[in-house]
Amino acid sequence: MYYAENPDSAHDIHELKVTLLGQSFTFLTDSGVFSKKW
Secondary structure, three states, rough: OOOOOOOOOOOOOOOEEEEEEEEEEEEEOOOOOOOOOO
């Protein structure tokens, strides 16, 4: 199945902190959430 409400893949959380135009942002990504591991 392409999408599951309760995925059973292991977590692999990464945090990315950036500052853009003086504003700080924190982005979190996890395995299986439509993003590549960076």
